[in-house]
Amino acid sequence: MKRLTIFRGPLVITLACFTVLCMGQRRSRVTRGKIIQLTEPRLTGSVSFEEALARRRSVRQFVSQPLSSSQISQLAWAGQGITEPQRGLRTAPSAGALYPIELYFATPEGVSVYQPQGHNLRQISDQDVRGALAAASTQGSVAGCDIIVAGSVRKLTTRFRKDARKYMLLEAGHVAQNIQLQAVCLGLGSVTVGGFDISGVRKICRLPRELEPIYIICVGYPLAQATTEADQGQESTGAKRAVLIVASENFRDEELFETKRVLDVTAVQTTIASTRIGFIRGMLGNIAEARILVSQLRVDDYDAIIFIGGPGAVEYFNNPVALNIAREAVSKRKILAAICIAPTVLANAGVLTGVRATSFLSEREKLVQAGAVYTGVPVERDRFIITGYGPTASAQFGRAVADALAGR
Template sequence: MKRLKIIQKFILEVPSSAQQVAKWAVVVIVLAGLVSIHQDCPAQRRSRGTPQKIIQLPQPKLTGPLSFEEMVVKHRIVQQLSSQTINFEQIGQLAWAGQGIMEQASQTTSQSQGTLAAGQAVPQVQGIYPITMFFVLSNGVYVYNPIGHTLEQTFDRDVRIAFAQAVRNPDAVTTAGCNIIIAGPLKDPAGRVPSVAKRLSLLQAGQTAQNIQLQAISLNLASIPAGEFDSRIVARICNLSRNLDVLHLISVGYPAETTYSGAATSQQPSGTLPPAQNIAQQRIAVLIVAEENFNDMELFETMRYLNAAGIQTIIASTRLGVVRGTMGGLAESAVLINQLRIDDFNAVIFIGGDGARTYLNNPDALNIAREATAKKKVLAAISTTPTILANAGVLRNIRATSYIADKSLLQQGGAIYTGNNVERDGLIVTSSGQIAVVQFAAAIVEALAGK
């Protein structure tokens, strides 16, 4: 303010013939300052007090184990990813494939102070449609800086649960090793026709996404592009600046089906499991699944944990024999749900997945939930299936959780919705989804042990 008064005094004191020149000089100085401030601002608005962490990514590899043709052959769309983490070397390779700068281009740019577009993995369309990539990880949100090949933290909290509300496949977001947001301006800074600007920006976003997906294949990873998403929710959660539009979302990680091999059985599985409470007395749990499109991870991981705790598991469905999960996993249904004898089991567990929606108003499923509650059995449901318990009327005044999208259905059934990953109220255990499947299984074991 003091400087502004000095400038005003200077303008008034100069001869009238020179005042006009002085005024224009001030305008130029102010505009130059605004441009400088704008250039210094990152692509994402930061809230005050948010710590900033910069991660130097490992140098990308310029050769890989697969040819282009082999990557095309291996490219396939999966529906679910495992919760196995990926490292920063893999993340760095994905970032480089999408927006990385070639070394020679970087050197040329530093000398000429020109555009970086020509040296990027995906050249900018006509040099005016810059893409910005954000990585949503378990410890926050990062923006990728292609010049330094670094990740710059712009938000220091896990937003994946909230982020999952914006997509049609929330499990992919919550279990992925990383979620990549491809953002860019849909308005043309050069003033071209809006439809042309939109087409060119989307073209570049598509090229970036293709590079990322092919790189994922080379790293033995899988990718799930979000076909439908609410860009407003994504922008709000990740605090994107107003000049950026969310153009594409990709979840990347290890495919869930690599965790399992063969059909599910009730035998204790091999492999390392979290410690579980061994129960001296033999207990039996029945897991109710849809005959098609049950959630593979929810079924197999729950069975693995229960079996490791010494609990026998049996699968029930609307048909006998082989039933199939969304990821192609196979399980053996040993009993029909309309012939299920609740007295034969200590726990009844509803497994989620798209196919489980068929049980929402199924009389047999609703009666099973009611009878299990009446006979003091452990009753558990995960992801989409707590709605079955709500429809059965067994969640009145019970603390429960589920997919966030089903919150209103649980509340309509009288549940006290908590939104936690896992909720246990007495003998009733509910979970929001496969991201918490181990905690879900552990809560069932504790309920069976009377803890």
């Protein structure tokens, strides 16, 4: 605010109003027009189209972790990327190929507009406006990135006359759907927000007069919902139940969130257990909520017991309660699973003797010493025991557990 004192008269008032409208953001030094080249979009992925459709759900609570530049690149491409350079045709259809939609990205680094021709972002400001956008809309917590889908009805009016506005809105829907499905494939959550103060958002993002903000798509890492129907005391639907045993800090984020997501999609009820109840943080900064204590976990309540890896999982290596849970699970023919370094818990519990198993390479000797047949494949299943190599195998690991629970 100190910098404003150098101005005089009406200018002071104008600037003060603008500052208020922008919810106290500091004034931008910008960097206007700075071009941020995006990485080449990936054209292959590990999540099928059907899985993406099945998994998409509106997410309204996010952890504060920003998105990576490759995630931003992929989201921008999914929304408006050029897929046929000769004619400039894009990922989303457009009436008359006139492309009235513009995508603005609000990240911790500022606001930028996507330029499909160069697959780059042109910086508009260096202010973090995500808090201001949340305040101007009905969105929940601040996400890693807000994508403002804005449209120019003027671009369509000459050709489509009275249909122009309808086409612009339809096109925004196509773009938003592409972005939401791409977010799922990136392991991110999103929500399309239509309820916001149009003029507030226009000012916050400094949209040109002819652009109308249509949607804010909040995209980020979901704050894990640890509660399930079972936790909430609702009537059980007869669905299978799995408990994910997670370190109280430094669990490996993808191993928890990907495994849980795959199980949730297949209607398995999941619960997170740890050595303390409440919010726990993964090694990449994502937050989950543990609802039960490992010391109070009853093996009989679950069909699958899953140990999640990450450096923090060492706390279970010689934890007598955890070792007994593994032994009891085997004796009761429950599905027993562990990923990354967590298979060592199973090894130390003495349940891997003669069992084909895999783990993070660092644990190989411990598994072999415990009598396991170490295979080193991404995911190994030997009857009721499923083991996974590490973060990259998380989805496959989750699917193996889901298959085993389904009796496949």
